Amino acid sequence: MPTIKNGSVQDQILSAVQFTQKATVEAVNAWAEAVGALTPAKLVPAFPEGLPKPQDAVKTVFSFAEQVLQAQRQFVDQLFSALEPVTTKQAA
Numbered sequence: 001m002p003t004i005k006n007g008s009v010q011d012q013i014l015s016a017v018q019f020t021q022k023a024t025v026e027a028v029n030a031w032a033e034a035v036g037a038l039t040p041a042k043l044v045p046a047f048p049e050g051l052p053k054p055q056d057a058v059k060t061v062f063s064f065a066e067q068v069l070q071a072q073r074q075f076v077d078q079l080f081s082a083l084e085p086v087t088t089k090q091a092a
Contacts, residue, residue, distance in 0.1 A: 052060070
């Protein structure tokens with residue numbers, strides 16, 4: 001039976017994602033610094049009161065997504081355990 005190995009392909013994908021994310025953050029930072037230096041403070045709208053800060057909203061959403069992913073993993077593990085009586089039988 002083939003097995004799924006952690007390693008080369010996954011590492012390369014993760015590395016590419018991280019490289020792209022870093023480049024994006026650096027580009028946005030450079031743009032924000034350049035534009036920020038040229039933009040008068042009175043043209044920047046105030047963040048609406050009563051709304052969560054964007055960073056807090058992102059933390060909340062990712063925390064929820066982590067909980068859902070963990071629940072899904074537990075569900076799949078339980079399904080495989082439930083299937084063991086059928087999947088572990090040896091041919092006679």
